Amino acid sequence: MNLFDVYPLFDIEPVKASGLKVWDKNGVEYLDLYGGHAVISIGHSHPHYINRIQEQLHQIGFYSNAVKMPLQEELAEKLGRLSGYESYSLFLCNSGAEANENALKLASFQTGRKRVISFSNSFHGRTSAAVAATDNPSIIAPINETNNFLFLPFNDLGVVKEAFQQEDFAAVIIEGIQGIGGVYIPDSDFLEGVEKLCKEYGALLILDEVQSGYGRSGKFFAHQYTNVKPDIITTAKGMGNGYPIGGVLISPEINAKHGMLGTTFGGNYLACAAGLAVLEVMEEEDLLNNATTVGNYLMEELNKLEGVKEVRGQGLMIGVELPEPCGPIRSKLLNEFKIFTGSANNKNTLRLLPALSVTKAEADQFIAAFKTLVS
Numbered sequence: 001m002n003l004f005d006v007y008p009l010f011d012i013e014p015v016k017a018s019g020l021k022v023w024d025k026n027g028v029e030y031l032d033l034y035g036g037h038a039v040i041s042i043g044h045s046h047p048h049y050i051n052r053i054q055e056q057l058h059q060i061g062f063y064s065n066a067v068k069m070p071l072q073e074e075l076a077e078k079l080g081r082l083s084g085y086e087s088y089s090l091f092l093c094n095s096g097a098e099a100n101e102n103a104l105k106l107a108s109f110q111t112g113r114k115r116v117i118s119f120s121n122s123f124h125g126r127t128s129a130a131v132a133a134t135d136n137p138s139i140i141a142p143i144n145e146t147n148n149f150l151f152l153p154f155n156d157l158g159v160v161k162e163a164f165q166q167e168d169f170a171a172v173i174i175e176g177i178q179g180i181g182g183v184y185i186p187d188s189d190f191l192e193g194v195e196k197l198c199k200e201y202g203a204l205l206i207l208d209e210v211q212s213g214y215g216r217s218g219k220f221f222a223h224q225y226t227n228v229k230p231d232i233i234t235t236a237k238g239m240g241n242g243y244p245i246g247g248v249l250i251s252p253e254i255n256a257k258h259g260m261l262g263t264t265f266g267g268n269y270l271a272c273a274a275g276l277a278v279l280e281v282m283e284e285e286d287l288l289n290n291a292t293t294v295g296n297y298l299m300e301e302l303n304k305l306e307g308v309k310e311v312r313g314q315g316l317m318i319g320v321e322l323p324e325p326c327g328p329i330r331s332k333l334l335n336e337f338k339i340f341t342g343s344a345n346n347k348n349t350l351r352l353l354p355a356l357s358v359t360k361a362e363a364d365q366f367i368a369a370f371k372t373l374v375s
């Protein structure tokens, strides 16, 4: 049997990794500034992470959500404390798309409405409602077509207001920072204005923090650079440092009913052990501060380069806009300098999404290589 060929591949086969280093099958060492697509939050193969999962596997690896799992409660408590959302409830699932799917469903249950506002250049995942909320017609199959989503221009409060004046919406869904679209930050005024409109018109505000959350922006969630308090926050990627886990943080105004949401694997013991290990390391190693410090340093250094058109980002979610498509430069970084970087739908934007533990020395290694390619 062949693999279904849907992924354009890097030409390397990683076999081992530690921190920000990855080794291929020939023993060649790479610097990972892509983090396996914003997933590696505390670094590859962190010893505490390995121990936590190993110990849990020796205790009990799986049972269904039909039993009480204190580890889920421990994860909810710790996530609440570290994120500042103690009063919210947590629903655990397996991925970012699934988190958004459940968030959209909850908003529809809660309001009894169907229509949702989403934004141009957005990405929310590939399951049915999540992909329908995504501004990319090339990944929407006929079965996903629905008129439940209204796409509005990003950062334009006036049009959101007009839309609310014309019809009822269940929710507005927006990324904390647009990721795949090319690293675009919603203006504080815009986000706060959208929150006000949602309250005024009885719609829920869903913040998709799947990529921008878990400390990547230097705050626990990127929207915490503003005064907004969303009704629902979704998270995944960095939450498990590679172990599949997603979460929906739900405000106290939204009531749970038995059976309204559910999943077989979501919140299993191993996923919770991985999720707890990530939070413990984030706290122990002060990774939010590191993300801010090294992220700011990287952006300052990138801004000094003449060949760079624009640098966008917060913390360690950085988009470097070049005057031309960045594909050839990314290939050179990988093949000549042995550095992984990310791309974006916007072909001129190179994305940096390293683990939150990246050091200044590793940032310098990248800057030294990048300088030779762009200036």
Ligand SMILES: Cc1ncc(COP(=O)(O)O)c(C=O)c1O
Pocket: 095, 096, 097, 098, 100, 123, 124, 125, 126, 175, 179, 180, 208, 209, 210, 211, 212, 236, 237
């Ligand atoms: C903002 C955002 N939302 C949702 C998703 C979907 O997450 P997953 O691939 O885990 O389903 C992604 C993935 O890149 C994302 O960046």
